[in-house]
Amino acid sequence: MSADWYILIEEDIRDTKHLQAIEFRLHHWKLAAAHRVKGDEARIAAVAEDAALHYLPTTLTRYAKPGDRPARHAFLAQDGSWVVLVGLRGHQCHIRVSTARLMHVHEEKETPPKTLKEMLRGAWEGPPPLEPPWSPPPEAEDQDESAPGTGR
Template sequence: MTAEWYVLIEEDTRVTERADGVDLKLHRWKLAGTHLINGTEAQAKAVAEDAALHYIPAVLARHARPGDEPARQKSLKDRLRSALEDPPPPAKPWTPKAWTREAQA
């Protein structure tokens, strides 16, 4: 059975405001992206997992250098191996590789 699934990406956006001589760090969750997945639940889960592993939040992307990748519970050995073997990350923001409406057209 094919259905429409959405992968939603949220970011914690922090703003620091000053009030009465005190810095207040205000956290607000913001919807950063929605991706329509035309496929099965398993395909939608695969796209969501890919997003969790490769999406870089804007606050981190501002400070990233070319070749940086998000650390997702990798050991030092895995990081060194991936730095030598993996291609550099794309310059454009993360988007699903397949199963989106655009890919189906």
């Protein structure tokens, strides 16, 4: 387990899709930056506030000129994250700045490529069964009630 603290900056990304002559303007969050920060909780909160007050979203960078200072409305949520409305030259978007502790890191692991024999066997026998989807582990009392022979 790791105890590294990070400042996470998420941006509102706009995506326009066309379907049967109808234009859909879709919005979704994208993790734009993750910066490692060392220090105590006060320093981490100060760095998050600084990011909320000075970070320029990539959506607005294409409209920015040197010396421009965008309009900002920064809101501090109860959980300590910042939601910031940023406007520049008639364009507006919003970002979310939060602090998070990195808890687990798992490296990517790829399976080795199949041999010709395994590919032919797979074509003959069909694909292997899929892994069951994740579900929360059962609680102890759920296991006791469903145990066979308990007389319940």
